[in-house]
Amino acid sequence: MPSLSETMAAGTKVVPASQLGQSPREVADYIEQMSAELVSLAEQSGLGFLAYLLEVAREEAALHRAPQQPTRREMHGELPVPSVR
Numbered sequence: 001m002p003s004l005s006e007t008m009a010a011g012t013k014v015v016p017a018s019q020l021g022q023s024p025r026e027v028a029d030y031i032e033q034m035s036a037e038l039v040s041l042a043e044q045s046g047l048g049f050l051a052y053l054l055e056v057a058r059e060e061a062a063l064h065r066a067p068q069q070p071t072r073r074e075m076h077g078e079l080p081v082p083s084v085r
Helices: 004-009 024-044 048-065
Strands: none
Touching: 024 048
């Protein structure tokens, strides 16, 4: 079975990761790796804002790859709602 990167590089029709035998964690890992490479490329080319956006995508993928999934609120850096007593 081809890896996700081989499938993407071959330009084949995009299919769900589950059909490729990839777990969401494996897909997130792949996205994190590719995003890191793209960040470097954007920085070297003087595309600062694009590098920033790609870094955000890399960090989001890293959160999804992590063993313990953070809550949706934690994933986007929002402050917790204060409890009313």
